[in-house]
Amino acid sequence: MSQDGLEEERPALPEYGIEIGTEPLDRPARNSVGGWPYFVDGQEWPRCFCGERMALFFQLDVPEDIEFFGGEHLSVFHCAHHNEASDPVTADGRLVPRFWEAPQPPFPGSFWRVLLQRDPGIPEAEPEPAVRALPLTLRPAQDTYFKVGGTASWAQSPEYYRCACGSELAFVCQVPENWEFGVRTGAPVQPDSIRDDAYLLFLGNEVYLLACPQRCDPAAVFPVNQN
Numbered sequence: 001m002s003q004d005g006l007e008e009e010r011p012a013l014p015e016y017g018i019e020i021g022t023e024p025l026d027r028p029a030r031n032s033v034g035g036w037p038y039f040v041d042g043q044e045w046p047r048c049f050c051g052e053r054m055a056l057f058f059q060l061d062v063p064e065d066i067e068f069f070g071g072e073h074l075s076v077f078h079c080a081h082h083n084e085a086s087d088p089v090t091a092d093g094r095l096v097p098r099f100w101e102a103p104q105p106p107f108p109g110s111f112w113r114v115l116l117q118r119d120p121g122i123p124e125a126e127p128e129p130a131v132r133a134l135p136l137t138l139r140p141a142q143d144t145y146f147k148v149g150g151t152a153s154w155a156q157s158p159e160y161y162r163c164a165c166g167s168e169l170a171f172v173c174q175v176p177e178n179w180e181f182g183v184r185t186g187a188p189v190q191p192d193s194i195r196d197d198a199y200l201l202f203l204g205n206e207v208y209l210l211a212c213p214q215r216c217d218p219a220a221v222f223p224v225n226q227n
Helices: none
Strands: 015-020 055-061 072-078 112-118 134-140 147-149 170-175 206-211 221-226
Antiparallel strands (some): 072 112, 147 170, 206 221
């Protein structure tokens, strides 16, 4: 509060716009659409409730100046065969334990997984087979819609959730509505997508990734959907 009694304007939080390149990747890159995922020791490639390995949509290193999550590696996975909006499962005012594995109506389990890992090791030997591998570039920017850091640009009223560990989830990343991820020739056709040669996250809803600032689990990230 300033001396004249007026509330001082808070400085803008660090924010990075995410840009997708056009030249296909032929080798691992930590910032990529598709590509070769990076995992910490013991972390396996996530699988959908149906048993199929989830598709890697994108991954990136969170810039060091992003509050809570700077220096972590963000990876977003979604099943190519199951496509629906996310559904928060709560109890006693919190997301349920291991909410990332909770049933997602109308499905009996989860079809998505978002990971925030500290210092993942070498990339997988084989790339994501369905999503076309393209480079990502992060640039300092404000008021962008595909971004890491800053504040969420809510399409509707802001949503807040408390992790099962008790911490209030914090905003990490936003993916714009109907953002298309190109797929390779012969990839499975995603249900309810825009085209046969593109995948969407969560039916094409605007996606807001909220994560546990206490880092109680690498998978403690919830994808809020709005449109």
